[in-house]
Amino acid sequence: MPSLNSAWGIDVGNRALKAVRLVRGPEGIKVADVEVIEHEHILSQAGDNRDSLIQSALANFVQAHGGSRRAIAVGVSGQSSFARFIKLPPVEPKKIPEIVRFEAIQQIPFPLDDVEWSYQLFQNEQSPDVEVGIFAMRRELVNRHIQYFTDAGMDVELVQMNPLAVYNAMQHDRRIKGTTMIVDLGAENTDLIIAEGETIWLRSIPIGGNNFTEALVKSFKLKFPKAEELKRNAATSKYGRQILQAMRPVFADLVAEIQRSIGFYASIHRESRISRVLALGGTFRLPGLQKYLQQNLQLDVARLDRLGDTSGLDAKVASVFNDNLLSCVSAYGLALQAMGDASINSSLLPQKIRRERMWRDKTKWFAAAAALFVVGTGVAYGSFYYRHLQDDKDHALNGPRIHDVLVRAQGLSDRWSSIADAGGPDRAQIQMLNGLIAGRDVWNSLIRDIFATLPPGPTTPQEVDALAKIPRGDRKIITVHDFSSRYVPDLGPILAMKDSDFSLQVGTPADAGGRRPMPVLGGAGASPDQTGAGPPQRGYLITLHCTTPNALGEKYVTPTVVQALRNLGESSPSTTYRIARAVVALSHKVTAGSPLIGQPHTPRAPRAVIGNYGAAGGLGGPQFAPPPPPAPAGPVVPLDPLQDPLIPSESMKNDTEVSVLVAVILDPPPPQPAGQGAAAPTSP
Secondary structure (H helix, E strand, O other): OOOOOEEEEEOOOEEEEEEEEEEEOOOOOEEEEEEEEEEOOHHOOOOOHHHHHHHHHHHHHHHOOOHHHHHEEEEEEEOEEEEEEEEEEEOOHHHHHHHHHHHHHHHOOOOOHEEEEEEEEEEOOOOOOOEEEEEEEHHHHHHHHHHHHOOOOOOOEEEEEEEHHHHHHHHHHHOOOOOOEEEEEEOOHHHHEEEOOEEEEEEEEOOOHHHHHHHHHHHHHHOOOHHHHHHOOOOOOOOHHHHHHHHHHHHHHHHHHHHHHHHHHHHOOOOOOEEEEEEOOHOOOOOOOOHHHHHHHOOOOOOOOOOOOOOOOOOOHHHHHHOHHHHHHHHHHHHHOOOOOOOOOOOOOHHHHHHHHHHHHHHHHHHHHHHHEEEEEEEHHHHHHHHHHHHHHHHHHHHHHHHHHHHHHHHHHHHHHHHHHHHHHHHHHHHHHHHHHHOOOOOHHHHHEEEEEOOOOOOOOHHHHHHHHOHHOOOOHHHHEEEEEEEEOOOOOHHOOOHHHHHHHHOOOOOOOHHHHHOOOOOOOOOOOOOOOOOOOEEEEEEEEEEEOOOOOOHHHHHHHHHHHHHHHHHOOOEEEEEEEEEEEEEEEOOOOOOOOOOOOOOOOOOOEEEEOOOHHHOOOOOEOOOOOOOOOOOOEEOOEEOOOOOOEEOOOOOEEEEEEEEEEEEOOOOOOOOOOOOOOOOO
């Protein structure tokens, strides 16, 4: 968004409309105006009057400030919106939008046509990792919120989630130091924002100021408005002790939810430690709440005491701003983004409105363009007429010489044709000899590429010992016990199947005798217009039968191996094969009766276990872990099929058995040049 010299940020809250106007001057951005318009009734208690209360507040704002001529940014509740943060695999920057869209389809719990969504990339310059934040909101909710402002005669420049606006405000004012947790305690919910460097994590807790009021309603048998007034005056009331005692259960629930969120964040960011808590929101005016959080969280809890540059602000406006400082942070962050000075620039403004505004801004240039077109057309026609006369003159002078050049060129072309046709039998023999060795390295390259997607495993006894010290559920390792392949003359009908039908093509692990049951054949699930469409696509169906001790099971294998296989299929430079599809076909807990593990049996020559061991050593392909030494002579003891092949002292009882099905096309068509209109690949 381009930099502006002035902008309003407006947050329509449950109790009041908060608006902050910023201006850009020689000394930087300053707070120029503030407006707080309280609703006659709290919106959550207004019922059918909710819309009229919001319209009344916006009408009062427009009457006081005439806000339709300035850039306006509006906020939406974090409770009614959606946010997910995902680490992207290493890909080329130009492919990021396509991958983000795929992730959005997987993560957003509604069809993309029913939501407004946007995303933001987070990347540290010292790290190659790229994290993406995907933000979305139901389209009908966004349109309804914007309609309030449109009816009041205001043009909305951007729509942002309130938690992200709060982050922008604190980041701009340099209030985030180390790993900081921001607790924005609103009327209906509490937004938790954990910020560390350039990355953030969000969660919305359904506990807010209204819950404290409801506690007073139950304890003192009051109506909601009276209880709300009692809560606001708790600091000066002679019944302050009884008021706080009545609200103590809500205090405890809030602390429990915050502690639960801190625990979850620590589980996915093991190296991070929250160092401080920043308290925002009007509910933090309650006496004792800040101290209660500090004692129970065992963290430094600081309440926001200043916001932005207010030098030169009118004394009356400054007083309003200071009295409502804790509630105006979101409006301040919205105005910063509208002026182009925010860290996060995503917007949920509908695409239709963006296009309409773009065309409206360009309308003023259409008249000038039309005038230039008329002038340019006249100049071009005159130039054409002049050149036509000149060409006739040149042809009369140079015609014979041009004819001689054409005759000579035709003679040279005939001579080249006679030379090009010579040596045909020799070239055919060369092609036949080359065909004898064509494709002999396909399997070596294919197996190397597939196994390179596995996380590296231990290759030395010391690395095995180090692995054993890690809790089994936290180990990032995948062991391939068996893999099978099947040649398919035409993969087209199978690739057209739905995921559920495609998964039926999974191979079965070999039994003790090396036999494999035949997989399901046929084109079940393919659409009639897809089967047999186009030339046959020969290829292989490869099944990797794996186990992983990681507690996430399939949720660990899918982003680690399956996504890497899909990315390999998109970026592979090979012209002899291409990975067309990869899915987790089967996933279940390891059991002694499964074909992969087998039943207890007497010792025999053990089969080697396959893993991506040695990838770090430069081979980048599968290696075979040597089988354990033969059992000493003595009584024959049945072997435990759940014994871990890497660490025999451990059991695979709680591990997950996963079968990954990979479809590989041989002789894929070459990629089309940019701009040729290549069809987008079908999402698996």
